[in-house]
Amino acid sequence: MKPLPLRPSTNYLLDCLPCQDRASFLTHCEAVNLVFGEVISEPDGQIQHVYFPLNSFVSLIAQLSGRERLEVTMVGSEGMLGMPLILGLDESPLRALVQGAGPALRMPAADFGQHLAQSPALQALLKRYLYVLMHQLSQVAACTHFHHVEARLARWLLMTQDRAHSDHLHLTHAFLATMLGVRRAGITLAAMALQARGLIRYHRGDITVLDRTRLIEAACGCYAADCRLYRRVITEGGAV
Amino acid sequence: MKPLPLRPSTNYLLDCLPCQDRASFLTHCEAVNLVFGEVISEPDGQIQHVYFPLNSFVSLIAQLSGRERLEVTMVGSEGMLGMPLILGLDESPLRALVQGAGPALRMPAADFGQHLAQSPALQALLKRYLYVLMHQLSQVAACTHFHHVEARLARWLLMTQDRAHSDHLHLTHAFLATMLGVRRAGITLAAMALQARGLIRYHRGDITVLDRTRLIEAACGCYAADCRLYRRVITEGGAV
DNA sequence: CTGCGTGTGTTTCCTGGCGCACCGACGGTA
DNA sequence: TACCGTCGGTGCGCCAGGAAACACACGCAG
Numbered sequence: 001m002k003p004l005p006l007r008p009s010t011n012y013l014l015d016c017l018p019c020q021d022r023a024s025f026l027t028h029c030e031a032v033n034l035v036f037g038e039v040i041s042e043p044d045g046q047i048q049h050v051y052f053p054l055n056s057f058v059s060l061i062a063q064l065s066g067r068e069r070l071e072v073t074m075v076g077s078e079g080m081l082g083m084p085l086i087l088g089l090d091e092s093p094l095r096a097l098v099q100g101a102g103p104a105l106r107m108p109a110a111d112f113g114q115h116l117a118q119s120p121a122l123q124a125l126l127k128r129y130l131y132v133l134m135h136q137l138s139q140v141a142a143c144t145h146f147h148h149v150e151a152r153l154a155r156w157l158l159m160t161q162d163r164a165h166s167d168h169l170h171l172t173h174a175f176l177a178t179m180l181g182v183r184r185a186g187i188t189l190a191a192m193a194l195q196a197r198g199l200i201r202y203h204r205g206d207i208t209v210l211d212r213t214r215l216i217e218a219a220c221g222c223y224a225a226d227c228r229l230y231r232r233v234i235t236e237g238g239a240v
Numbered sequence: 241m242k243p244l245p246l247r248p249s250t251n252y253l254l255d256c257l258p259c260q261d262r263a264s265f266l267t268h269c270e271a272v273n274l275v276f277g278e279v280i281s282e283p284d285g286q287i288q289h290v291y292f293p294l295n296s297f298v299s300l301i302a303q304l305s306g307r308e309r310l311e312v313t314m315v316g317s318e319g320m321l322g323m324p325l326i327l328g329l330d331e332s333p334l335r336a337l338v339q340g341a342g343p344a345l346r347m348p349a350a351d352f353g354q355h356l357a358q359s360p361a362l363q364a365l366l367k368r369y370l371y372v373l374m375h376q377l378s379q380v381a382a383c384t385h386f387h388h389v390e391a392r393l394a395r396w397l398l399m400t401q402d403r404a405h406s407d408h409l410h411l412t413h414a415f416l417a418t419m420l421g422v423r424r425a426g427i428t429l430a431a432m433a434l435q436a437r438g439l440i441r442y443h444r445g446d447i448t449v450l451d452r453t454r455l456i457e458a459a460c461g462c463y464a465a466d467c468r469l470y471r472r473v474i475t476e477g478g479a480v
Numbered sequence: 481c482t483g484c485g486t487g488t489g490t491t492t493c494c495t496g497g498c499g500c501a502c503c504g505a506c507g508g509t510a
Numbered sequence: 511t512a513c514c515g516t517c518g519g520t521g522c523g524c525c526a527g528g529a530a531a532c533a534c535a536c537g538c539a540g
Contacts, residue, residue, distance in 0.1 A: 062378040065461035070382040083374075087367040089473070093375040127327040134323075134374060135333040138302040141381035142310040145421050148526075172487060181385050183528060188488065204487055204536070221305035233329070388496075413518065423498060428518060444506065444517055 011052040011105065012078045013129060016234065021119045028115065029105040034058070040081060040096040047090045049106040050082035056102030057163035059179065060094040069095075071179040072140050076100070076163025078230065079129060085109055086116070086126050100164050128233050135229055139222055147220040149182055150190040154219035156180060157200065159226070161209050169207045194218060251292040251345065252318045253369060256474065261359040268355065269345040274298070280321060280336040287330045289346040290322035291315075296342030297403035299419065300334040309335075311419040312380050316340070316403025318470065319369060325349055326356070326366050340404050368473050375469055379462055387460040389422050390430040394459035396420060397440065399466070401449050412445045434458060 014022055034040070034056040041047060043063055051058070057076035063069050072094065075081050084092050090109055107115070116123055143152065156179065160169055173191060177184040194200045199215045201208045209215060216223060254262055274280070274296040281287060283303055291298070297316035303309050312334065315321050324332050330349055347355070356363055383392065396419065400409055413431065417424040431447075434440045439455045441448045449455060456463060 060378075062382040064379065064382050064386065065465055066386070068382060068386040070385055072378045072381050084371055087371045087374075088364055089368065089371050089477075093469075094378060124328055128329065131324060131327045131329050134377065137374065137377035137381065138300075138312045138334060139304065141312050141377065141384055142302040142304050142308060142421070144381055144385045145310055146304065146306070146308040174487080181382070184488090185490080185529095186527060188490085189527095192489085202488095225305055229333075237329075412516085414516095424518085425499095425520080426497060428520085429497095432519080442518095 010054050010077055011080075013080055013125060013234075014052055014105070016125055017119075018121050021115075021121050025107075025115055025119070025122065026105070028111050029107050032104055032106050034098045034101055034104050036098055036101040038098040040098065041092045042095055043093055044091060047082050047085060047092055047109050049108055050080060050085060050112045052080050052105040053077050053163075054103040054105065055100075055165060056098065056104050057100040057160070059097045059099045061097055061179075062094055068181070069178065070144065070181040073133065073136050074099070074159050074163060077165070078163070078234075079133075080126065082109070082112070083126070083130055083133060085112055086123075086130055100160070125234075128237065132230055132233050136226060139225065143220060143222040144181070147222070149180065149186050150193055151218065151220040152180055153187065153190045154194060154199070154215050155223040157194075157207065157209060158212070158215060158219055158223050161212070167209045167212075169209075170205055171207055172205045250294050250317055251320075253320055253365060253474075254292055254345070256365055257359075258361050261355075261361050265347075265355055265359070265362065266345070268351050269347050272344055272346050274338045274341055274344050276338055276341040278338040280338065281332045282335055283333055284331060287322050287325060287332055287349055289348055290320060290325060290352045292320050292345040293317050293403075294343045294345065295340075295405060296338065296344050297340040297400070299337045299339045301337055301419075302334055308421070309418065310384065310421040313373065313376050314339070314399050314403060317405070318403070318474075319373075320366065322349070322352070323366070323370055323373060325352055326363075326370055340400070365474075368477060372470055372473050376466060379465065383460060383462040384421070387462070389420065389426050390433055391458065391460040392420055393427065393430045394434060394439070394455050395463040397434075397447065397449060398452070398455060398459055398463050401452070407449045407452075409447045409449075410445055411447055 014025065017025065029052070034053070040051065040058060053076050055077065057074060058081055059071045060073045060075060061069050062072045081096055082092070084090065153176065156176070157169070160171070161167065173187040174184045176187045180187070191200070191202060194215070195202065197214070197218070199211050199218055201210055254265065257265065269292070274293070280291065280298060293316050295317065297314060298321055299311045300313045300315065301309050302312045321336055322332070324330065393416065396416070397409070400411070401407065413427040414424045416427045420427070431440070431442060434455070435442065437454070437458070439451050439458055441450055
């Protein structure tokens with residue numbers, strides 16, 4: 001968790017802020033390095049910081065009483081971690097697991113509350129982001145129920161690729177299986193099918209996206225819907 | 241949609257408000273009667289009013305690009321319809337379908353915005369409710385994926401019973417099937433199992449809950465988790 | 481070179497739920 | 511009373527995915 005040299009923010013949400021608010025916000029941020037496998041928040045744990053991933057990304061995982069786990073969304077440089085603070089609560093229902101190591105900006109929860117109170121632009125922006133999250137959550141419920149492993153895997157790879165800003169991912173079948181809530185063997189089959197169609201290549205945990213366009217076709221419509229929603233609500237609607 | 245005689249609010253959220261705020265809020269509400277099957281909001285439609293169900297209740301349904309549909313949550317006298325307004329957006333990603341006919345209070349979106357701006361208590365309360373919703377959405381995603389029809393049906397009946405304030409529900413198997421995103425025959429089997437265990441009785445669309453305690457045991461833990469969450473965040477944490 | 485850990489391919493058997501279709505039973509209406 | 515629409519029970523073939531193994535293959539460390 002060593003501090004990194006401060007560098008221009010490449011978090012998309014922060015980039016959307018007016019210069020004033022953004023500058024003031026950034027001076028109170030600390031640059032940290034998220035390491036793979038780190039758990040940033042536990043269900044019912046207290047939120048200590050908000051995080052704005054830069055090149056890193058984090059899975060948000062729902063956990064049922066029976067210990068079943070399912071990834072419900074992903075946060076990278078397009079988002080923020082610690083949304084319940086917007087709602088005035090300092091607990092998170094979801095486990096946040098660092099899935100792509102890399103730099104992030106973070107701010108203590110208390111400071112964040114102050115900035116939020118002082119910057120209407122920040123408030124408006126993060127409310128919009130919260131709307132996107134809610135939309136995604138309800139969509140994920142239906143997607144997970146109706147769509148098959150292969151399409152869901154394709155979608156998941158695309159989302160990961162977007163957040164990793166790279167064609168090259170490091171993910172074992174076993175890890176993918178727990179994220180999608182299916183068996184490892186199920187991932188093997190789906191991954192082989194995608195590889196046979198020339199959409200991806202993988203070897204001992206190294207996955208390369210070969211043909212992004214056709215991978216989008218192989219994924220369920222939920223990926224495209226997600227992208228459209230974000231663009232409409234944040235990128236275009238986010239005139240703050 | 242004829243106006244009803246104004247009567248004391250029995251919406252739990254409104255009951256949580258301080259007397260002042262509540263009185264002022266109620267004077268701007270209109271009493272309406274929700275009729276079974278009415279669609280209050282469509283995905284991408286504009287939110288015209290917020291609704292506070294009294295004895296009525298409404299299903300919120302996610303719809304994917306492929307037309308697959310799944311109920312993701314339910315709003316009765318414990319909640320409110322039109323939450324995106326809290327986030328500054330006047331669109332809803334979900335279809336709202338009246339499932340239990342009955343009275344509700346409603347307020348035009350614009351008026352609601354004003355009340356919201358003037359009442360910090362209202363804001364705080366509804367933010368908490370929004371947190372509960374988000375938690376539920378992520379839980380539903382996992383529940384729908386991992387739990388079997390019988391447990392999900394039991395859960396669903398319990399949730400409906402709570403919101404209908406009655407042991408007696410009118411629901412055909414076909415309707416339940418679309419809500420849970422399964423076949424009608426699947427509901428028949430699950431319902432027969434619950435009936436054989438003496439938990440419910442049904443006959444041509446009339447369902448009676450006979451043994452609520454054991455029905456809770458038959459349901460997945462998600463029902464109890466939902467109740468606990470609401471109690472903790474709204475009933476107890478909601479000192480506004 | 482050997483050995484072990486990790487990651488992946490593959491097999492067998494099993495089950496929950498799907499799609500589809502048919503039929504019987506009930507209850508309101510003519 | 512006869513009819514018909516709605517509701518629910520059932521049967522059939524089918525398939526995706528679950529559970530649990532086993533086998534292989536690569537790559538690093540000793």
